[in-house]
Amino acid sequence: xxxxxxxxxxxxxxxxxxxxxxxxxxxxxxxxxxxxxxxxxxxxxxxxxxxxxxxxxxxxxxxxxxxxxxxxxxxxxxxxxxxxxxxxxxxxxxxxxxxxxxxxxxxxxxxxxxxxxxxxxxxxxxxxxxxxxxxxxxxxxxxxxxxxxxxxxxxxxxxxxxxxxxxxxxxxxxxxxxxxxxxxxxxxxxxxxxxxxxxxxxxxxxxxxxxxxxxxxxxx
Numbered sequence: 001x002x003x004x005x006x007x008x009x010x011x012x013x014x015x016x017x018x019x020x021x022x023x024x025x026x027x028x029x030x031x032x033x034x035x036x037x038x039x040x041x042x043x044x045x046x047x048x049x050x051x052x053x054x055x056x057x058x059x060x061x062x063x064x065x066x067x068x069x070x071x072x073x074x075x076x077x078x079x080x081x082x083x084x085x086x087x088x089x090x091x092x093x094x095x096x097x098x099x100x101x102x103x104x105x106x107x108x109x110x111x112x113x114x115x116x117x118x119x120x121x122x123x124x125x126x127x128x129x130x131x132x133x134x135x136x137x138x139x140x141x142x143x144x145x146x147x148x149x150x151x152x153x154x155x156x157x158x159x160x161x162x163x164x165x166x167x168x169x170x171x172x173x174x175x176x177x178x179x180x181x182x183x184x185x186x187x188x189x190x191x192x193x194x195x196x197x198x199x200x201x202x203x204x205x206x207x208x209x210x211x212x213x214x215x216x217x218x219x220x
Contacts, residue, residue, distance in 0.1 A: 055068065
């Protein structure tokens with residue numbers, strides 16, 4: 001087991017020794033318990049060219065739920081955020097968070113349940129991260145200018161050090177292990193009951209029109 005720690009002076013992080021070009025990444029995490037407001041536990045793949053596939057866990061006041069923030073970057077451009085509230089307490093025990101990355105799709109999973117899919121839409125001019133391998137990174141850091149309620153709730157350093165724990169890192173090549181029908185049903189369930197923000201429905205943010213992939217996915 002590996003533990004990351006954050007105090008007022010410094011945060012911490014790690015990276016994988018190897019780079020990976022497609023496959024499935026699994027990691028079990030137990031997030032910062034109690035008052036974790038202002039903290040971010042990040043777990044992501046990053047390439048040298050600015051490609052990223054991101055899980056970020058945004059802390060909150062004691063007793064309030066974590067926000068699971070996801071994003072996909074291609075050559076340094078992101079703006080593809082989706083956020084969720086989980087159906088379990090991510091601080092009480094370990095839960096498995098997975099990234100399945102293929103040339104056709106990226107799927108984010110929590111305990112084997114798909115919560116988000118980002119499909120390759122290069123055919124309609126949407127960039128997709130597939131050209132270069134990526135390395136796994138994780139970090140625990142202070143982001144109280146934006147992490148909790150948009151920065152309204154700051155980090156309470158009397159609770160430091162904050163700690164997050166990791167175990168059972170696993171990498172393997174492969175594809176989704178469940179049928180496409182089940183996959184779609186589970187995604188729909190998560191979107192209906194646990195999604196709290198979707199960039200594809202944020203017309204106020206994209207005043208010149210929603211991104212191309214959003215228009216296509218609305219008709220899938």
